[in-house]
Amino acid sequence: MNIKRTSFVIAMMGAAAATAALALSACVAIPKGAYAVKPFNKDKYLGTWYEVARMDFKFEKGLSQVTATYSIQDTDKIRVDNKGFNKKEGKWKQSIGKAKFVEGPETGRLKVSFFGPFYSGYNVIAIDPDYKYALIAGNNLKYLWLLSRTPDMPAEVKEKYLAQAKALGYKTEDLVWTDHSAL
Template structure:
């Protein structure tokens, strides 16, 4: 076999290896960016995106490392020029005595008339953001993440009426959430 033939065989093997590596990376990225909704949960539909935009106060959340020790948490949603939604989360870390801000991007999983979104604060990696309850005036909302580890109660005001809180907690419990793990955000 000539030297040229051996070089061509090596080049073809290298191209196949690169193609397989790219394919594996794409599969891994898709897996890591898995966007789901908890079993039994249904996203609000029809959903009025424009009514949801604006400032929301976090009333309660399942605690996780990105919001650890945060009070006075707000989320502000606005439209980006490309049609995606800008997510601006802010909160005060009462241990470090400093404000923390995270800017992200949300996109609809399918169509904007269903409140199933995916949100990213870290490049190409997305997580589920599912509005599963909202009042008719878009003043109070409950948002589920990918699984039962992520849940938020939101309000346009710094508190939430007891009747709505009770209804949302009951709905969350029926889906399997352990609502005793909720952290109630200090908004005062």
């Protein structure tokens, strides 16, 4: 192989690697104008959260009674246990994943994976001082969750979080409000 061809092949491989790295890092992004909670208390965040509302997507479509339970998996990982009831199928669905901090445990910016090496952004962009209610942004405006330590959230907290999400560009009218009536 001549030097020009070798240089070209090396340059193409480098460009491909850079493109792949950029594509993967974009998956753990935070929506423009959103900021992760800082300081963030990982230990206070652990435990079970009820999904109050979400932007619907294929992995949660048709689910009710959705919860997410976070626990320590490793020194630098959090175990994520999501479950919800599919009324149509009459059975529970569960997904176990892992989360890692993007900027360190003092910032509510994580990346979550349920499928091998592929991560998505999980950004805690609002939380009350007692860690009872949280607003979570995904890596773009297609993913948003309102979470609570109980199946419901006070109207004033809900309104505050909806206003914050709307200001970032979320179409809050598209939110699916999670049914917890069978609990």
